[in-house]
Amino acid sequence: DAGVTQSPTHLIKTRGQQVTLRCSPKSGHDTVSWYQQALGQGPQFIFQYYEEEERQRGNFPDRFSGHQFPNYSSELNVNALLLGDSALYLCASSLAGATEAFFGQGTRLTVV
Amino acid sequence: DQQVKQNSPSLSVQEGRISILNCDYTNSMFDYFLWYKKYPAEGPTFLISISSIKDKNEDGRFTVFLNKSAKHLSLHIVPSQPGDSAVYFCAASIEVPGNQFYFGTGTSLTVIP
Numbered sequence: 001d002a003g004v005t006q007s008p009t010h011l012i013k014t015r016g017q018q019v020t021l022r023c024s025p026k027s028g029h030d031t032v033s034w035y036q037q038a039l040g041q042g043p044q045f046i047f048q049y050y051e052e053e054e055r056q057r058g059n060f061p062d063r064f065s066g067h068q069f070p071n072y073s074s075e076l077n078v079n080a081l082l083l084g085d086s087a088l089y090l091c092a093s094s095l096a097g098a099t100e101a102f103f104g105q106g107t108r109l110t111v112v
Numbered sequence: 113d114q115q116v117k118q119n120s121p122s123l124s125v126q127e128g129r130i131s132i133l134n135c136d137y138t139n140s141m142f143d144y145f146l147w148y149k150k151y152p153a154e155g156p157t158f159l160i161s162i163s164s165i166k167d168k169n170e171d172g173r174f175t176v177f178l179n180k181s182a183k184h185l186s187l188h189i190v191p192s193q194p195g196d197s198a199v200y201f202c203a204a205s206i207e208v209p210g211n212q213f214y215f216g217t218g219t220s221l222t223v224i225p
Contacts, residue, residue: 004155035213040217041217042116042118042215042216042217042218043156043201043213043215044215045212045213048212056211056212058212090155090156099161099205100146100158100161101213102158103155104155105153105154105155106155
């Protein structure tokens with residue numbers, strides 16, 4: 001049983017560009033959450049998708065957007081990249097109503 | 113505003129001894145708490161959780177204690193093993209479906225053989 005998989009694992013982008021990160025949830029999971037982990041910090045909640053709708057959103061600007069597909073996989077899009085967007089982006093999947101979440105290995109984004 | 117705090121960035125413990133990792137929170141609405149372990153180049157792995165209706169939860173070598181009046185929880189690992197060396201994150205949530213986790217900044221545990 002594959003766990004949560006994220007792609008790509010590493011990415012380098014130039015300031016002002018746009019980036020799309022992808023996540024496949026654990027088999028059977030229908031809810032996907034995205035977190036940003038800056039160096040030396042804990043993960044910070046970006047948003048969560050369930051039934052292809054954004055269900056909850058953290059304190060992130062509109063440059064951060066997402067999508068969930070009918071197969072429950074998800075994308076995180078970041079527009080107009082800033083140097084401060086450099087971080088590890090983590091995807092977590094869970095079952096609706098469950099309190100535990102399973103994380104992928106993350107995508108390391110570097111903005112230069 | 114950091115609602116979950118781990119004030120010890122690092123901890124070193126001898127193999128076989130007890131490791132105690134601490135976590136404090138400020139939001140009294142939090143009613144579900146989790147500990148995650150993270151190795152380099154991997155995502156966080158769920159370790160153990162506790163609901164606010166309990167004050168202790170045990171799973172093998174891992175025990176989490178919750179003191180609601182002090183808004184404090186701790187993770188005890190006994191006996192500590194070298195494979196336990198990792199970064200440990202405390203997380204809290206309000207236990208409604210789909211609610212977000214608030215994470216602390218992590219404590220890096222080193223277990224010395």
